[in-house]
Amino acid sequence: EVQLVESGGGLVQPGRSLRLSCAASGFTFDDYAMHWVRQAPGKGLEWVSGISWNSGSIGYADSVKGRFTISRDNAKNSLYLQMNSLRAEDTALYYCAKDHRIAAAGMWGNWFDPWGQGTLVTVSS
């Protein structure tokens, strides 16, 4: 069974940093791109960042570009999101999600499946 377990969320002051982690199991981690998606309280879904299987291709939403850095450690089956210069508007539940497309079939897929349960980040003074 595929499992994605996020951690690292918490309460942080504006301007500070936080690092999220996602531990993956139940599939060959380095065969798939991975993504972070967030959901502000009571709001919809927003894609934040994605990383290809070998870290060779990375994408960011404009709202986080230059502040957030996605990375992965295939030896540890783990995905990370380094969040710097945090703002109140970054307050959200952050989900880790697996890209559906296996690397041999292409760099990126069109949908995400499955998703983790999320880790909550609250940016407030």
Add this chain to the structure above:
Amino acid sequence: EIVLTQSPATLSLSPGERATLSCRASQSVSSYLAWYQQKPGQAPRLLIYDASNRATGIPARFSGSGSGTDFTLTISSLEPEDFAVYYCQQRSNWPPSWTFGQGTKVEIK
């Protein structure tokens, strides 16, 4: 950037009724559209991919249709567990990015 617009924002229906949800793209996305279901306190779950293909384990009462810019998610007969928020999603090729619609809430009338 492709924008996805879902309508209606809220759909009030009774169990057993048919639900029709719309997702419109600001430019063609071919058939590369997915639908997700999200229940309170839960992560989103993939329902439909490539506009009309049900994901593994999704009941046959869920169906998707459309191509280009106009897409529909239909729930043929609502079960109590179907009352939730539904999102559509697409991918842009370059730079790689993924966008979601704002969601449609299906609530019990």
